Amino acid sequence: MSAADLGIAFGRVAFVMLFVLNLGGLLTWVERKQSAIMQDRIGANRASIFGFRLLGLFHPLADAIKMLTKEDFRPARADPFLFGLAPFVSVFCALVAFASIPFGDVLRVAGREIPLQAVTLNVGILYVFAMLSLGVYGVMMAGWSSANNFALLGGQRAAALMISAEIAIGASIMGVVMIYGSLNMMDIVRAQGRLFWGWLPAWGIVTQPLAFVLFLTAGIAATKRIPFDTPEGESEIIGYFIEYSGMKFGMFAMADFLETVVIAGMTTALFLGGWQVPYLVPDGFRFPWGGAVALPHLLVTLLQVGAFVVKVCAMIFVMMLIRWTLPRFRYDQAMRLGWLGLFPLSILNIVVTGIGLLLWGGRA
Amino acid sequence: MAHAAFFVVAAIAVVAALGLVLRRNAIHGALFLVVNLGAIAVLYQTLGAEFLAWAQVIVYAGAIMVLFVFAIMVLIPGKEETGPDPRRAWRLLALPAGALLFLQLIFVVRGARGGAGSGAPSVGGGVESIAGLLFTRYLFPFELTSVLLLAAMVGALLLARRRV
Known part of the structure; x- marks a missing residue:
């Protein structure tokens, strides 16, 4: 492996990691500002550096400094190793899950073909799903190792919720896999570039509308945020991270934000065409009404990466809207929704998709 | 590497x-x-x-x-959950059973080293090849496994049902 290859691999990983980390950090600000706008308040605007407030953008920075300088407390009867490990497991699983989500098509530079994706995996969709399902260990370890019955109950609520959500996630993405005929996320996104009747992009939301709703609902449940925040319930019931303080508590909050980014990325890649821009083909725009605009390769790639980022941000915005609109589901309501609502409907979706593929033959 | x-x-x-x-x-x-x-x-x-x-x-x-x-x-x-095991004597079986398993494993590994011709057909690890084998050559055991799992699930439901 030459130095250039190594540099390219490093660049791909670094782009995804910085994208996810920075977006996750920015979400603390988005959450405050968006809720303020929705509730007709001004929102966070007090943190300032030399009098510059910059719409409150310094608040995430102030948060980080506060978290890092707080006392790192550990209960006397806690399991020391697992108590320390739990937040790292949570953050790690959320952070690496994004690795096989493609953020652009192949970039050609100086005779090299660089797939714009941190890790190229033939079963990428399974990889993301596996990492999401491992994230629950951090929460369970936190709940159990705190030596606190309230934390234990929170950890159990989290485990039950995430299992029910993940089954629905796994079953709802099966329809997408059947339609596009691949487990490779890059292939799935590429297959969504085709057009129905010459004008309608074959995005997942068009071919699998039910799976889109099911996946988004289950995905929001998997992030453990309102309306599915029974594991934490920070305002009145008590959650799995009750014994955590300082940056370890911050890491659990960060893991939730990172999972939001991952779910938004998955939704974008599977249902919203990933990096596809409607009517943009490798050599420029080709409109169904006959017009065509030739564009250089680099500009096309930039447009695609930009489209991916915009779509992810839009999905996060929608998830935040839901978070500030709905009240929390009761525990039994969340369980009922997962097992009796989402799961049977995803199975039904698989059956209907299979029948459809049999009748109309071939794949979209 | x-x-x-x-x-x-x-x-x-x-x-x-x-x-x-x-x-x-x-x-x-x-x-x-x-x-x-x-x-x-x-x-x-x-x-x-x-x-x-x-x-x-x-x-x-x-x-x-x-x-x-x-x-x-x-x-x-x-942490103090484990009292004295009521079937402690059964543990004596662990050593011979483990030794037997180890011997079996040695034989299996030696047999597999013999050549590619022995044992299961060698295919790639891709989804297509696994699915192809599962739904053609090994379809019957595959379906049988699903019936077994179904039976286990029904049994679990029966055990979990409240006595009326």
């Missing part, structure tokens, strides 16, 4: 397996098993069996072991 990676991962798997057997704390044991399953999945991935690797992580580490840990958390809350 690949060899070194194999030995590192294999060492992790063995240490995790030992941890599972030797730890008194049931939660620690279960978490060691998760680490072990993950290490085995890495070995699958390095051998080119991508689908098997990630299916193992999802099914075993991500679903079954979560339920195990969940059950242990519900049923065994403290």
Whole structure:
């Protein structure tokens, strides 16, 4: 492996990691500002550096400094190793899950073909799903190792919720896999570039509308945020991270934000065409009404990466809207929704998709 | 490079397996098993069996072991859970049974080394080849397994049903 290859691999990983980390950090600000706008308040605007407030953008920075300088407390009867490990497991699983989500098509530079994706995996969709399902260990370890019955109950609520959500996630993405005929996320996104009747992009939301709703609902449940925040319930019931303080508590909050980014990325890649821009083909725009605009390769790639980022941000915005609109589901309501609502409907979706593929033959 | 990676991962798997057997704390044991399953999945991935690797992580580490840990958390809350084992004498069976299994494994490994012609047909680890084998050559055992799982599920429902 030459130095250039190594540099390219490093660049791909670094782009995804910085994208996810920075977006996750920015979400603390988005959450405050968006809720303020929705509730007709001004929102966070007090943190300032030399009098510059910059719409409150310094608040995430102030948060980080506060978290890092707080006392790192550990209960006397806690399991020391697992108590320390739990937040790292949570953050790690959320952070690496994004690795096989493609953020652009192949970039050609100086005779090299660089797939714009941190890790190229033939079963990428399974990889993301596996990492999401491992994230629950951090929460369970936190709940159990705190030596606190309230934390234990929170950890159990989290485990039950995430299992029910993940089954629905796994079953709802099966329809997408059947339609596009691949487990490779890059292939799935590429297959969504085709057009129905010459004008309608074959995005997942068009071919699998039910799976889109099911996946988004289950995905929001998997992030453990309102309306599915029974594991934490920070305002009145008590959650799995009750014994955590300082940056370890911050890491659990960060893991939730990172999972939001991952779910938004998955939704974008599977249902919203990933990096596809409607009517943009490798050599420029080709409109169904006959017009065509030739564009250089680099500009096309930039447009695609930009489209991916915009779509992810839009999905996060929608998830935040839901978070500030709905009240929390009761525990039994969340369980009922997962097992009796989402799961049977995803199975039904698989059956209907299979029948459809049999009748109309071939794949979209 | 690949060899070194194999030995590192294999060492992790063995240490995790030992941890599972030797730890008194049931939660620690279960978490060691998760680490072990993950290490085995890495070995699958390095051998080119991508689908098997990630299916193992999802099914075993991500679903079954979560339920195990969940059950242990519900049923065994403290560290002082293990009293004297009522069937302590049964443990004496462990040594001969383990030795038998080890011997069997040695024979299997020696047989597999003999050549590619023996045993199962060698195909790639891709999804298509696995699916092709499952739904053509091994269709009957595959369907039989699903019936077995269904029977187990019905049995679990029966056991869990409240006595009226």
